[in-house]
Amino acid sequence: MIPAFLAPFQSEIEKRKLDTIKIKATPLANGEKLAITQSKFLGQPYLPVGMDYPKGTDGKPLIMLAQINFAEAPALENYPAEGILQLFVHPTKWDEMKDYKVLFHEAVTDNFQTNFGFLKPNLFDESPIECEHKLEFRKETEYGSVCDFRFDVTFGGKSYDDYQETLPQAEMEELENLFYITGHKIGGYASFTQEDPRSNDDKSKDDVLLLQVDSDRKIMFGDSGVANVFINIEDLKNKRFDKAYFNWDCC
Secondary structure: OOHHHHHHHHHHHHHOOOOEEEEEEEEEOOOOOOOOOOEEOOOOOOOOOOOOOOOOOOEEEEEEEEEEEEEOOOOOOOOOOOOEEEEEEEEHHHHOOOOOEEEEEOOOOOOEEOOOOOOOOOHHHHEOOOEEEEEEEEEEEHHHHHOOOOOOOOOOOHHHHHHHHOEEEEEEEHHHHHHOOOOEEEEEOOOOOOOOOOOOOOOOOOOOEEEEEOOOEOOOOOOEEEEEEEEHHHHOOOOHHOOOOOEEEOO
């Protein structure tokens, strides 16, 4: 909801609204595991029988940071209504943003792999996600993010920062809650601790947020950082998820 004090700017703010799927991630207790096809952070991946397990350029198994079963989430325009999306990263060099894979399984069947004994516990020692997480989804509306390169809202000719300085404390906080968006999500506006990597690359101006995983109780990207997966809007519509790319930054 747009706060009442922003009524003079409401029409401009409304033009920028985007739906998003917010994700609540709950760490599992030791020994607890989710079903293979369930949405999760970390844990065992859904892989059809006969498919090779994803490996890095050095031949090491990658680790699955995130798995989204779209059938478990609310519908979101341009995003799949079903199928499983996965992000795999290198176990020790994930921070280099070079050795990773984004997979999408459009058809989800009961004929999947269950033997992952080769994924030894020490493979996850440097994972930014400490343990398996259960995911819950809810659909929300966003009106912009000051971190996102598309943010161009002005307030009576004032920039976001200049306008915020004119407000009393309570309204400053409401403004920040509206436009400084963090947390795990699918779609919507992205957040960063540094800058939007799309801002200086004309080729990525049409790239949208596919998935965001933020630092949390049992998740830490560097120093309280955030990870994003982006994809060109046309690639998203056509389910060309091999074109998606991984990004992260921290304080």
